[in-house]
Amino acid sequence: MPSKHGTHSPLPSFHAPTPPRSGSSTPNPYGGASPPNGAVAEKVALSYSRARAGGAVRRVGEWFVPLRIPLGGGGSIAAGGRREIVLPVFSFLHPSRPLPGFNSAGASLSSKRRDSSHPASITLGPNSPIRTLLALLGTAFLLILLALTSHHVILRPLSHAIFQRRSLPFTEPNTLILPPAELERIWRWEIAEGHYPSRRAIGVELGKHWLGSTEGGKAAPVKVENPGLPRRSDEEQRREKEVQAEVKRRLEGGFVAQGRGSKGKTNVLDAQMADIVPVGPSRSYISLPVTRSRKNVAYPPRPQRQAVLDLDQVMEHCDFATGRYVRDCLEVLRVNAGMEEPLLRRGELEAWRMSFVGSGSGGGTASTRTREAMEKVKSDLSALLANSTQSAFASLLAARQQLTLTSPSSHHHTPHPSHPTADPSCDPSFPHIFHIFWAGPFTDKPYSAALSFLYSQNLALSSPIGAPPPSNICRPQLWIWINPGPASSLPDRHAVAKMRRDLSRNPWSAPLLHRRFEETIKFRLWNTTEQLDGVEEMKGWREMGLFNSGGVKYGAEPEVLHDDATTDDLSKRDDSPSDSKVAEAELEELADGLATHTAEAALSHARQLANNSSVNATALAAPLPTKAKDELFERVGSTSQKYDRLTVVLSDMARFVLTHRFGGVYLDADTLLLRDWTELFGWKGAFAYRWSRLEKYNTAVLKMQRGSALGNFIFRTAVANGLDFHPMTVSRYTKDAGLEGLLLRLPDALFDPAWLNTEYYQRDRPPFPYLKRFEEFFETPKDISAAPAAVGFNGFFQGAFSYHYHNGWWMPFDPARNFPDLGPRFSHVERLARGRLLAAKLAALPPSLRPTGLGTSIPTPSGPSPTKPNEQPGQPTGGLPGQKIVGPTGGAKRSVEEQGPRWGDDERDFDDLDWSDESVEEDERDLSWSATLKRTFEAFLRGDAPNMYGEWISWEEIDGEVMDEY
Structure with a gap:
């Protein structure tokens, strides 16, 4: 049918396709030799209609038209008598188009009447030589302008001159606050610290703002010694420079002279302003396949004590940006760790070696005075980087270099100022600490994270309790930071005692207080004031709003709430709600310490909402309202329908505070450890991991060194940008400053192997298990639910270091x-x-279904059971199949009338509960992945099975007695 836009419809016709001519192999416009089927045709037609409705976007080729310039000669082009040059120019500059303000003949509208005395008047009409020249020059000028604008050469200066900003209003603002000279100092300090054990190119041009010695009146190249890279011979360094120069020449399209002193030629080797010299210990890469002990052949071996994972090699095999698959990455990691048995691959495995052991030290022993001086220097790194002279900074770099090259054994027994309980074999400069930040009641989520730590890390749990620490390992520690109250409040003077009491009464945290784990699991109180005061770069934080995430600022301000606070005190605050009932509710909530919000209540309420079809699911994820009563939520914490957004924002800051103050690795609480991290602790550099397909950081895993120049830069930049520690914003900090190399962005295959699949990437070759949604970890689909019980823990993303299941707190x-x-x-x-x-x-x-006395079978409720969620109403048994409630000792009965106390109001009612008659037939048949992993961890603590490395837990005291109480 004719279109209203013309005689031919812009939509393709799929009903009467024109058959291709005989012998023609030209496909149809839709990618095949035959017309597409109905579904494809519908999608293509829909895309055409959307493009027509919204206005078609011009392709790049439509902006240019050919400009033909004849070169002279007679005859036709086909006969070879005429020659011409065809150049693309912008269509609006083409000579065939008349200029605005001129007539078709090219005369100016203001000078139609020409003077006969000026026969050589300039003509600007179509196809005139001057128009041709203007078209060529205008096209070249615009192309150069676009190229410069894309590189921010013109964009930012113009923006600063016009808008007084570092970027245009429609672009992301530039976050850079430091001059180039200071950025170079940060690089040089981190390299001298040994925090850059990488062969990748750095992000700034070293030597540009740092002059070396002069030779013959010409500045000599600056030598930057890198103790993080193994020392190489002069010939090896020369060859490496030649390779780098050749790569740079090919990338930039320039010419690199093969010899020195050639006239008119530029030698990249001569142009280098800084010469990075590796001076560190040599590396001995571990051979593959990894040998196993015959006594423990069924389990993978532990990494060697001094083993380090070469993350440069990891990037070669796992980088999503280069098209690497998560499945292939995990296989290489398994083989490299000796976790794949039997070894299914054939051939030489030289290319897959990624773990090495450093042999020897790079230098001598540093004196105690030098170490003390360096500790003082690191306490005020901002002044050192910004204000010290070149000579002072150079001397401090030399001292730092000496400390880095010192043999680790020379200072093993020096107590770490922030880690006094570390084993003597631990390097005090690089503590093995995992940090977890948790707010609110302790639930099965941090419980499972702690159990995965006990199951996978080298903690020497097979030794008796109280035995001396092993001399050949450095046991990592798990520090669980508890924020006991609202994110915007500060703990009162009784907070520590309350935290310990609540942890001992909470079923999920109480087992972790056992003496068996006291040397490896530490519960610590999070005090915002204390932590932020401990960061030198955060001075003045009290005058700033703490809650800023991705540019979104939350209005709650920090406040101190004491036990003697009253409703009147709350009503006197500037930000207090106007409704006195809201103030009373806030005070009651704070006094109870959120104890009423148990995991069971949240789970029950969430299930009720899920079963209620009238609940709008999108409303649960909607942004918080700004009314006074809803602002109360922002201060008091989470419910089953919402989460404490301020706590999430605070955790974004806490991970940088903890790693900068104490060192180690920060983990989100929704992370499970899947293997030993010794080799990652051995890598001295800092890292986070990739935000799925985006070239951004995800700081759910964050490793930084204590008091580093990188941490100094991040805090100073965050203070200048409104205390925004959102990972997307931190990505901008490092990118704008050219410091991305100092915070390595590792592939998410190592820590988050399901993320790409959940976002529809790499589904043609997914890893195992194949999870299309993060919820499938907790609710594994029935068609694949045979896998968890069949393959167990060893089949769950084997090779990855951790698994991040992305929230799911209500499941x-x-x-x-x-x-x-x-x-x-x-x-x-x-x-x-x-x-x-x-x-x-x-x-x-x-009330009609409640039992009238103890010892009576429990009737089946209409809703889901807390312990049997899949049980259907109407079954003859109750919530605990065949279970009878047994009263307290002595058989005394309690009233369960509506007006009186009910069973369970006093926890002494639980003392005589007995589930010894449970039958396996009453349990779930299909277990999810989450249930399988939790039960695997618990089997190790019960002593029913060894951990993933074949080690059994010991509950014996050093004198031979068994520890049953805690």
């Missing part, structure tokens, strides 16, 4: 056994958790 790890299942040693904890679940279920029953 239990193990719905059928949603309690710590750690055996008789922790039976009291189990009774407490299961009793609370049962009491919550009874409280949800209508």
Whole structure:
């Protein structure tokens, strides 16, 4: 049918395709030799209609038209008598188009009447020589202008001159606040510290702002010694420079002279202003395949004590930007760690070697006075980087160099100022610490993270309790930082005592307080004031708004709330709600310490919402309103429908504070460790990992050195940009300053191997298990739910160092056994958790279905069971199949009338609960991946199975007695 836009429709016709001519292999316009099927045709037609409705976007080729310039000669072009040059010019500059303000003949409208005395008047009409020249020059000028603008050569200066800003209003503002000379100092300091053990190119031109010695009146190249790279011979360095120069020549399209002194030729080797010289210990790469002990052939070996994972090699095999697949990356990591048995690959594995051991030290021993001087220097790194003279800075670099080259054994026994409980074999400059930040009641999420730490790391748990620390390993520690109250409040004077009391009463955290784990798991109170005061670069933070994430600022200000606070005190605050009832609710919430928001209540409420079809799912994820009553939520914490956004923002800051003050690795609480991290701790550089397909950081895993120049830069830049520590913003900080190399962006295959699949990438060759949504970790689809029980922990992203399941706080790890299942040693904890679940279920029953006395079978409620979520209503058994409630000691009965106390109001009601008659037939048949991993970790703590490296846990004291109490 004719189109309203013309005689021919712009939409393709799929009903009467024109058959191709005989012998023609030209495909149809839609990519095949035959017309597309109905589904494809519908999609193509829809895209055409959308383009027509929204206005078609001009392709780049449509902006240019050919300009033909004859070169003289007679005859036709076909006969070879005429020659011409065809050049592309912008269509609006083509000579065939008349200029605005001129007539078709080229005469100016203001000078139509020409004077006969000027026969040589300039003609600007179409196809005139002057128009041709203007078209060529205008096209060249615009192309150069576009090229410069794309590189911000003109964009930023013009923006600063016109708008008084570092960028245009429609672009992301530039975050750079430091001059180039100071950025170069940051690079030089980090290299001298040994924090750049990489062969990758650096982000700034060293030597441009740092003059070396003069030779014959000409500045000599600056030599930058890198103790993080193994020392090489002069011949090896010369060859490496030649290769780098050749690569640079090919990338830039320039010419590199093969010899020195050639006239008219530029030698890249001569143009280098800085010469990076590797001076570190040599590397001995571990041979493949990794040999295993015959006594432990069924389990992978632990990494060697001094082993280091070469992250440059990891990038070669795993970088998503170069088209590497997560599946292939995990295979190389498995083979490199000796985790693949039997070895299925054939051929030489030389190219897959990624782990090495440093042999020898690079220098002598530093004196105690030198170490003390360096500690003082590092305490005020801002003044050193910004204000010190070149000579002073050079001397401090030399001292730092000496410390870096010192043999580690010379200062092993020096206590770490922020890590006094480390093993003697640990390097005090590079502590092995995992940090986790947690706010609110302790749940199964940090519990499972802690169990994965115990299951995978080298903690010497097979030694008796109280035994001296092993001399050949450095045991890592897990520091769990508890923020006991709202994100915007500061702990009161009783916060530490409350934290310890709450942890001992919480079934999920109480087992971790056992003496068996006291040397490896440390609970620490998060105090915002103390932590931020401990960062030199954060001076003046009290006058700033703490809660800024990605440019979105939250209005709550920090405040100190004491036990003696009253409603009147709250009403006197400037930001207090106008409604007195809201103030009373806030005070009550703060006094209770959020204890009423248990995981069981949140889970029950979330399930009720999920079963209620009238609930709008999008409303649960909507942004927070700004009314006074909803601002209360921002201060008091989370509910089952929302989360404490201020706590999330605070955690973005906390990860940088903790790693900058104490060193080590920060982990999000929704992370499970899957293997030993010794080789990652051995890498002296800093790293985070990639934000899926985007070239941004995800700081769910963040490793930085204590008191580093990189941390100094991030804090100073964040202070100047409104204390924004969102990972997307931090990505801009490092990119704008050219410091991305100092914070290596590792592939997410190492820590988040399912992320690309959840965003529809690499689904043609996914890793195992194939999770299309993060929720499938907790609710594994039935068609693939045979895999968790069949392959177990060893089949879960084997080779990856961790798994980040991205929130899911409302989804239990193990719905059928949603309690710590750690055996008789922790039976009291189990009774407490299961009793609370049962009491919550009874409280949800209508009065007509509540039991009238103890010892009576529990009727089945209409809603889901806390311990049997898949149980259908109407079954003859109750929430605990066949279970009878047994009262407290002595058999005394309690009233369960509506007006009186009910069973479970007193936790002593749980003391005599007994589940010894549970049958396997009553359990879930298809376990999710989360349930399988949780039960695997718990089997190790019960003593039913070894850990992933074949090591059994010991509960014996050093004198031979068994520790049952804690």
